[in-house]
Amino acid sequence: xxxxxxxxxxxxxxxxxxxxxxxxxxxxxxxxxxxxxxxxxxxxxxxxxxxxxxxxxxxxxxxxxxxxxxxxxxxxxxxxxxxxxxxxxxxxxxxxxxxxxxxxxxxxxxxxxxxxxxxxxxxxxxxxxxxxxxxxxxxxxxxxxxxxxxxxxxxxxxxxxxxxxxxxxxxxxxxxxxxxxxxxxxxxxx
Amino acid sequence: xxxxxxxxxxxxxxxxxxxxxxxxxxxxxxxxxxxxxxxxxxxxxxxxxxxxxxxxxxxxxxxxxxxxxxxxxxxxxxxxxxxxxxxxxxxxxxxxxxxxxxxxxxxxxxxxxxxxxxxxxxxxxxxxxxxxxxxxxxxxxxxxxxxxxxxxxxxxxxxxxxxxxxxxxxxxxxxxxxxxxxxxxxxxxxxxxxxxxx
Numbered sequence: 001x002x003x004x005x006x007x008x009x010x011x012x013x014x015x016x017x018x019x020x021x022x023x024x025x026x027x028x029x030x031x032x033x034x035x036x037x038x039x040x041x042x043x044x045x046x047x048x049x050x051x052x053x054x055x056x057x058x059x060x061x062x063x064x065x066x067x068x069x070x071x072x073x074x075x076x077x078x079x080x081x082x083x084x085x086x087x088x089x090x091x092x093x094x095x096x097x098x099x100x101x102x103x104x105x106x107x108x109x110x111x112x113x114x115x116x117x118x119x120x121x122x123x124x125x126x127x128x129x130x131x132x133x134x135x136x137x138x139x140x141x142x143x144x145x146x147x148x149x150x151x152x153x154x155x156x157x158x159x160x161x162x163x164x165x166x167x168x169x170x171x172x173x174x175x176x177x178x179x180x181x182x183x184x185x186x187x188x189x190x
Numbered sequence: 191x192x193x194x195x196x197x198x199x200x201x202x203x204x205x206x207x208x209x210x211x212x213x214x215x216x217x218x219x220x221x222x223x224x225x226x227x228x229x230x231x232x233x234x235x236x237x238x239x240x241x242x243x244x245x246x247x248x249x250x251x252x253x254x255x256x257x258x259x260x261x262x263x264x265x266x267x268x269x270x271x272x273x274x275x276x277x278x279x280x281x282x283x284x285x286x287x288x289x290x291x292x293x294x295x296x297x298x299x300x301x302x303x304x305x306x307x308x309x310x311x312x313x314x315x316x317x318x319x320x321x322x323x324x325x326x327x328x329x330x331x332x333x334x335x336x337x338x339x340x341x342x343x344x345x346x347x348x349x350x351x352x353x354x355x356x357x358x359x360x361x362x363x364x365x366x367x368x369x370x371x372x373x374x375x376x377x378x379x380x381x382x383x384x385x386x387x388x
Contacts, residue, residue, distance in 0.1 A: 011307070012307075012313065013381060014313075014339075014378050014379070014380055014381050015313045015337060015378055016337055016376050016378050018315065018337075018375070018376055019313050019314075019315040019335075019337045019375075019376055019378070022315040022316035022335060023303060023313075023314070023315060023316075023317075025275075025316070026275060026296070026299050026303075026316060026317055027272065027274075027275025027276070027277075027296045027299065027300070028299075028300070028303060029267065029270070029272060032267075032270070033263065033267060036263055036266055036267070037263060040262065040263070040266075041252045041255065042248055042249070042252055044252075044255075045248040045251035045252050045255070046248055048251065049247070049248070049251070058262055058265075061262070061266070062262075062265055062266050062269065065266045065270075066266070066269055066270060069270045069271075070271070070274070078315075078316075127250075128243055129243070129246075129247055129250045129251075129254075132240070132243050132244075132247065133247075150214070151240065151241055151244035152244050152245075152247060152248060156214075157214070172207065172210070173207075175210060176203055176206045176207040176210055177203065177206075179206050179210060179237055179240065180202055180203055180206045182236075182240055183206075183233060183236045183237075186236065186240075187236075
């Protein structure tokens, strides 16, 4: 099973991201389509992780690719296309959260998350992924976003601070609380 | 949930912050720090484990997704502004003086890509027309990047690409092509072999 989307329908399916991105920058829609199929599913998963649900993730992926098509000619290193797409995805996802919360700054709705589920329910979770997903569900939105951008997206504190419009010290605190909460949650399931 | 006093919570938070700083710098904490208290070691192991789980989680999410129909791809492609990449306008002569024909630079790049892709085992990447394409007869140089299939002989492949591009442009345009420069920037493998097996 491939970890990325299938792009075998196109004869361009064997081309590298660098070649495809350069062609798309030159206006080749077929090359762009291969990039969409190849990376779209991963971007959707990332958007879902940041948003906390998949209800808006298709829209985020669509907005990301529309922006990517427009900005491709500015992409300095076409070999880094995937990382670049993931960065646009996180930005679009955060924009969407911000729009949802309207003008409220992100940091101020570090609201409590739902109570932990009982150990009995948690024991039913089969895979590590499901357990981690459940544990992430107990974080506040701001904690989960910081954690997702840091651990999944690989962003630095400074980048997360900029994206979320928060002071770096707040990001550091949110991350520590997120990690502490995850430790508690995962601990109970042993 | 385990009940902890506010004081314990603060202490634990400090520990996590300290350990996080190490992990986020890509460093391991000193051994004497880890050995100072069992909870230090436990916390460090847990944080390291979360990190490695996080690395794989998106791939696992993708694998867990049910197959979807193609409408999401179509939705993206129909919302894209293709005209933006037309580039310069290249005049095309016609027997009637009333006719004003032209070809876009984007269309010529499309011809060049198609010609290059017809050479087995190669893909054209970036493509540039250097020269005053708007003035008929001006010398024009074509610069293309290309990718060749792993193991292909590069000089021969580059020559085949040059020939295919030159022939196509001679056939379809009136451009005065003085050179076709091919730069091999990439090597590709067959990506979908694994998919076909699964």
